[in-house]
Amino acid sequence: MTSNRRSRVTMRTIALGYLAVLLVLPVGFVFYRTFQHGLAPVWSSISQPDALHALYLTLVMVIVAVPLNAAFGVVCALLLVRHDFRGKALLNGLIDLPFAVSPVIIGLSLVLVYGESGWLGGWLTGNGFQIIFALPGMVLATVFVSLPFVVREVAPVLKEIGTEQEQAASTLGASGWQTFWRVTLPAIRWGLAYGIVLSTARALGEFGAVSIVSGKLVGQTETLPLRVDNQFQNFDVTGAYAAAVVLAVLALSTLFAMSRIQPRELDR
């Protein structure tokens, strides 16, 4: 028993120590350095119009990308779990592409397609739609990188619940649409919520792909993660840390939301 307990204590120490060095310490230092000289410099930095615009843009990314991914994710998961069709394996593989490919490459590929000299971009620009170095391109990049989360969280839950509840609903007179809203969606809600939280966290923090397609125009196409990088490059350490803290608070609150979801999922 004692050796058992000792090994458990050792494992716990290693796990926590590892996390402390890797995660807690750096994040903690960001907070410490930010508020080192009090609240005033932080406040003046994050209340600048450019900073507020960056916050606004970041929230726009989340508000557009997350619902899109949630809807696409649920439809895709239903397709993959409940239907057999040609190209299913291909779809299944494609969904993981954003995980496999570096975000920078995703950004570059978007420029190749939608840029002014790109495959589709030339025609689009000619008709007055600017995608690259503008909001649409940034939304595209954000949707792209955060695409797999909802599908990958919802699909296993769908598989687990099976089709009997849906069949029961249909014999009780529910149409396909009614069955989806009243039976399927409530049954997958925790998986969906978890996917949405992960998708949100990813959309908030996306740097690489958005950095390529946005052109990083201060006050125009600069999101919070881009601003952190930009301030840091320009030796505005306080500004960088302040923006970082805003971002960290947003991310931490989504993680907090997630931790509120998890225990309820367990008592299903």
Next chain:
Amino acid sequence: MSIIVEGATKRFGDFLALDDVSIEVPDGSLTALLGPSGSGKSTLLRVIAGLELPDEGTVTISGEDASTAPPQKRGVGFVFQHYAAFKHMTVFDNVAFGLTIRKRPTDEIKRRVDELLGLVHLDGLAGRYPTQLSGGQRQRMALARALAVEPKVLLLDEPFGALDAKVREELRTWLRRLHDEVHVTTIFVTHDQEEAMDVAEQLVVMNEGRVEQTGSAVELYEQPANEFVMSFVGPVNRIGDALVRPHDIDILQEREEGSEEAQIERIVHLGFEVRVEFTLGDGRHLWVQITRTQADQLELREGEIVFIRPTRAKVFSAS
């Protein structure tokens, strides 16, 4: 409401689940589809419900052709082996589901659900969630849910299959009583011949996607159409080409005409019933079912040599 299935055929890939099946279920009856697993009985039930569409054949429910109608339009109540309870809804909401879909007034729903919960003995559990119920309670909730929409026919797919023996026996007695009260045409699927004989008025014996025989429990037991039915609805011994039930064999102390010498291998006392296991001269085994009184009169002992004579053996021509 009668149900008529004619010439139903259903394939799943290479597997022939239903092979030209026709059955007729009279209005208000309680019918069992009986067969081993893979015999097509569940597929037939799902075809009647519209959960599977047959490749060929027709389904007629109370005089209307329902062959291509979706499950929503067939007026069937379906009960699944594993309950298919809506886990995120309370017992009340589960039972009310069909009525809510039909947009019935709230007070009517309340009245009807309370009534049904009384019928299935779940009063007072309306606020519970399915996970807080036992298996038997869940299945009764599923039954109330199916009955709530006043189906023309009630279809039960191995409804007691996931329950333990004692609960299963309680529920089948209860189902028979419920059928006497509600009188809805009911078909239930089972692989347990005793359950089918206990509950149903009409039995349809299925094997390898075909109907082997239809009839009452007595008809199937006394006049089985073939070897499969005879051995599926009750225990049998094989003597040469003949099949004989273990209670249709006489045990004699003296050699008589048509008897055969046999050594008593084992005597098993099962309360009222006594099983006597024999080894015949050529090494084959068979067993005979007698009452305790008969056993006492015969004064049988293990190892003793006696004579046995089948009284009602049946020979089926190979089909």
